[in-house]
Amino acid sequence: MRALPHAARAYVLCAVLAGAYCAAPAVRPGAAVPWATTALLAAVHAVGSRVRARWPEWCSPVLLAGAFLLPPAAAALVAVPGALLARVERPPAGARRAWRAARLSLAVWAASCAFAALDGPGTLSALWALGDGAQAPAGQVSPGTPGFPYALAAAVAAALVLGLTATALEGGVLVSAERQSPRAAWWGRLPGALAPYLVHGPAGLAMAVLWRSPYGPAAALLVLLPMYVCACGFVLYRRESAAHQATIRALVQAVDIKDRYTRGHSERVGRASAMIARELGMSGDRLEALRIAGILHDVGKLGVPTRLLRKNGPLTPDERRVIELHPEYGDEMVRGIGFLGEARAAILHHHERLDGSGYPYGLAGAQIPEFARVVAVADAFDAMTSTRTYRRARPVPTAVEELQRCAGSQFDPRMVGALTRALDRHGWHAAVTADAPEERGNVPAEPAPPLVRAAAPGASDDPGGPRPGTGGPGGGP
Structure with a gap:
């Protein structure tokens, strides 16, 4: 406990006492108290917590079955052995175990109280009586007595109470121990935290119904088998997703190390690409793929000589041709x-232009993949609104005006319009992406192709972008 702040210690102590x-x-x-049922449920939960310590929520149906089968006080005891025996990865282990036991006990107690307030136990008793041989129409126990649909609704409500209580208590620890803001600790976590309990509620009800059925507890425990399989699949998905993110981070960091002056550029292009995608109605996997495309659009710079x-x-023609190979x-x-x-299509084609004057293949119009047209706009926008060693960042309205002027020749007007609407709605905050000139002592040679400028004084057609003092807009790297 000494490793915890005083506020967190007091909070944990209050939770344990409660x-x-x-x-x-x-x-x-x-x-x-039906101690046999309580002990068996507590043992099952303890084993489940040890087997799948990294995602103990897979055995939440056991806690909910306890909330449905037992009085609230006894239901609160079901979670204690599992919480005390579960592995703890960070110290202080004792305080964390005590906190986990208190948190789960309070959550299960609240769920059991909610289920009792909705007359869930009475409905279950009627269902068990029906299973023992009472005659009644399907879905109805007796006139005036709620049937299984009502019990299901009460179970889902109790499950949501369990999730809400557990999440609210956890948010208090994040605020008191880790100094998180209340908004991040509570509101930011609630939607994702409550969603699984919409599944756990029916699973817990199925366990409770089978527990008192002629088939007994052994049949009830079979409900946990698909939950365990789902838990294993979810853990594998999370590991795969974490591996994907680690791969992306490693590639981006490698690019940032090689070309330091654009540090942060890739992440911002990914953010701008996602803003455009949302305006275009993309969601889910396509939205995430486009965000990744923006982040990785310049990964080919790892193959370009650092010099x-x-x-x-300025770059020589031969040097320009080498840099044009980076897609x-x-x-x-x-x-x-x-x-x-x-995302691969965007990496390969984000320097193509709508009029066919881009590279590497000179594609035009609809030949350019949609993702590449999005990233091209996001790339140029961030390049113009970010500070470089050879020029200051342009104001967002100026950059948008330049994109609109070049729409139809260099950029897809639909993508430019989507970015404009997104910026009007959400705004934009770009950080400085270059080290101070006095720290660098040199000027990078490869911001990506400049925007098309018809007879613009000082503009450059160099794919390395305008050099210091030439004027004209700079593209992304």
Whole structure:
């Protein structure tokens, strides 16, 4: 406990005392507690917590079955052994175990109280009586008595109470121990935290119904088998997703190390690409793929000699041709990364132009993949609104005006319009992406192709972008 802040220690102590107070009626002399059911459910939960310690929520139906089968005080005891025996990865282990036990006990107690308030136990008793041979129409126990649909609704409500209570208590720890803001600790976590309990509620009800059926507890425990399989699948999905994100981070960090002056550029292009995608109605996997496309659009720069990326001065024609190979380098680098999907097309074609004057293949119009047209706009926008060693960032309205002027020749007007609407709605905050000139002492040679400028004074057709003092808009790297 000494490792915890004073506020967190007080919070955990209050939770432990509250949990003990809620469970105390179960151990009073004369309390009518079905100890055999309580002990068996507690043992199953403890085993489940040890088997799948990294995602203990897979055995939440056991806690809910306890909330449905037992009085609230006894239901609060079901979670205690599993919480105390579960593995703890960070110290202080004792305080974390005590906190986990108190949190789950209070959550299960609240769920059991909610189920009782909705007359869930009475409905279950009627269903069990029906299963023992009472005659009644399907879905109805007797006239005026709610049937299984009502019990299901009460179970889902109780499950949501369990999830809400557990999440609210966890948010208090994040605020007191980890100094998170209340908004991040509570509101930011609630939707995702409550969603699984919409499944756990019916599973817990199925366990409770089977527990008192002629088939007994053994049949009830079979409900956990599909939950365990789902838990294993979810853990594998999370590991795969984490591996994907680690792969992307490693590639982006490698690019940032090689071309330091655009540090942060990739992440911002990914953010702008996602803004455009939302305006275009994309969601789910396509939205995430487009965000990744924006982040990785310049990964091919890893194949370009560093001396060219950091060259102080204009590029020669041969050097320009080398730099123009970076989209193809990038495509080759990510060829074996299967989860990128459509993102590969953006990496290869984000320097193509609508009028066919871009590279590497000179595609025009609809020949350019949709993802590439999105990333091209996001790339140029961030390049113009970010500070470089050779020029200051342009104001957002100026950059948008330039994009609109070049729409139809260099950029897809639909993508430019989508970005404009997104910026009007959400705004934009770009950080400085270059080190101070006095720290660098040189000028990078490769911001990506400049925007098309018809007879614009000082504009450059150099794919390395305008050099210091030339004027004209700079594209992304």
